[in-house]
Amino acid sequence: MSNPTVETVSTGADKAKLAAAGALVVAAVAAFYLLGKQDLWLRVIALLMLLAAAVAVFFTAEPGKALAAFGRDAVRELKKVVWPTRKEAVQMTGYVFAFVFVMALFLWVTDKTLEWAIFNLILGWKR
Template sequence: MASTDVETVSSGADKAKLAAAALCVVLGFVGFYWLAAQGAWAQWAVLLVAVALALGIGATATPGQRLIGFGRDSVKEVKKVVWPTRKEATQMTAYVFAFVVVMALFLWLTDKLLEWVLYGLILGWR
């Protein structure tokens, strides 16, 4: 049997931080709807402050720190990518379109051939 490594939140402090972050988001949504009479600015301000607070609390927990590290590593990897030039991208796009047209014609011809064989020759429906 293959073992799968599943990382979970293990410390009580991390669980409490993530619970507090989730509570902030929930309270932000409650405040958003509760302040409907105050206007859109108040609603969105409460919601954005609550989400920012939740992100700040979540970033201090171990899973949040790992997520931030993953994001930094991802940005480093994307910077290593060698992107094609405009000419290369245009050529590859043209190749794909040409291949799609050729495949469409091939499938259409195959369909018409099978239709002619089955309905015209074997069944005699035409």
């Protein structure tokens, strides 16, 4: 199997954009608390606007673009999934319940057999 190598090229501009996005997140939290004497709606609007700016800056950097491409690929793959019909889902659920019942019965019989063998035969305890 071949292992494809992933090369990440991080330019100074990308590092600056990521730093700016981080600074905007910190500024959003700071603004929320510094505007403590203002109305709550004003504080929330300031927080949301600065967070939206941070997200916008992040998605202009290369890691943000890669994240967006990953999301698009994930949605594309999800559209390829073939979901089972209702009949198939009910059948498989029945098989699982039957298997669980049989396994529980097997484990109970095994437990009781070992209990009988250890306590009655080996130790000689009568319960």
